[in-house]
Amino acid sequence: MQKDAYTLILDAIDEGIYRPGDRLVESELAERFGVSRTPVREALQRLETQQMLARDGRSLIVASLDHNQLAELYVVRAELEALAARLAAKHAAPEEVRVLQNMIDEDRGKLNDPEGLSRANRRFHHQVHLASHNRYLVQQLDLVHRSMALLATTSLAVKGRGEAALDEHQAIVDAIREGDGEAAAAALRAHISRAFETRLKLDAAGHGTAGHWAEAL
Structure with missing residues (x-):
């Protein structure tokens, strides 16, 4: 089409x-x-x-996002993505869990490619959204992630962040596999929180403003 x-x-x-x-x-x-x-x-x-x-x-x-807009975006994203993870733990088919696991396994080969890892990260999060089996939630998260496109480059290039992010992804998938909705939500929320903290540290160090650093997950 x-x-x-x-x-x-x-x-x-x-x-x-x-x-x-x-x-x-x-x-x-x-x-x-x-x-x-x-x-x-x-x-x-x-x-x-x-x-x-x-x-x-x-x-x-x-457009670019100022500090307050970025903070607001992370708050909304953390809550919506946590809900998606909780629902995925309840509704995801075994095949969907295997796809998520395969994504993590493949993404570990991209640790020296921050831009490629950033694209893979977006695909992983979208797959979690789809695994929630809630079309309205997926639509809202698509809008949130559209706003994330207003962040220019990837902070996954920060030393150690890529590997840590994949470990966080693993905790999310483990909880979904076990059907533990609360653990999945907590792992996703912690993942977003650590990403936001990374961005704030970058800004505080003067390495970029909200409008110049891309999705840190």
Whole structure:
């Protein structure tokens, strides 16, 4: 199925083709994606309404998150993802648990590839969401993760964070496999908390602002 202009632009932001602060030009987008300018214009207006884009004079740029927005996002994400893990422990099929385990096993081979690990991390979390078997929760988490795309690069490059994150993923999967919803929720919430702490330390050390560090999980 052919993607519309809105989805094409959103995917480009999510994939890091366009990063926070990058200017989006209607004519250039139309040429890049091989569509007319009218659907591109409508897509840009929609993304601006959703606060994925911001005004910089007369130009539209990819938005970034300030410290307060980032903190709010992590609070919501921690609670929604904890709920997803709790439901996954109750509803996930054995095949889904095996897929999650395979993801962790494969991701340990990506520890020297922070960008690849970041993409794999997003896939892992989305698989946990799907294992909740709750379409409304998945929809809400998709919106939250869309906002995470407004963070530019990966803090999984921080020494030791990648390996620690995978160990945290393992604790989540172990709890889901055992059908222990409370343990799964606690493990997921702790995982998000440690990721947020990593980001705060980076900001405090002056290595980046909220708008310049990507998903730390």
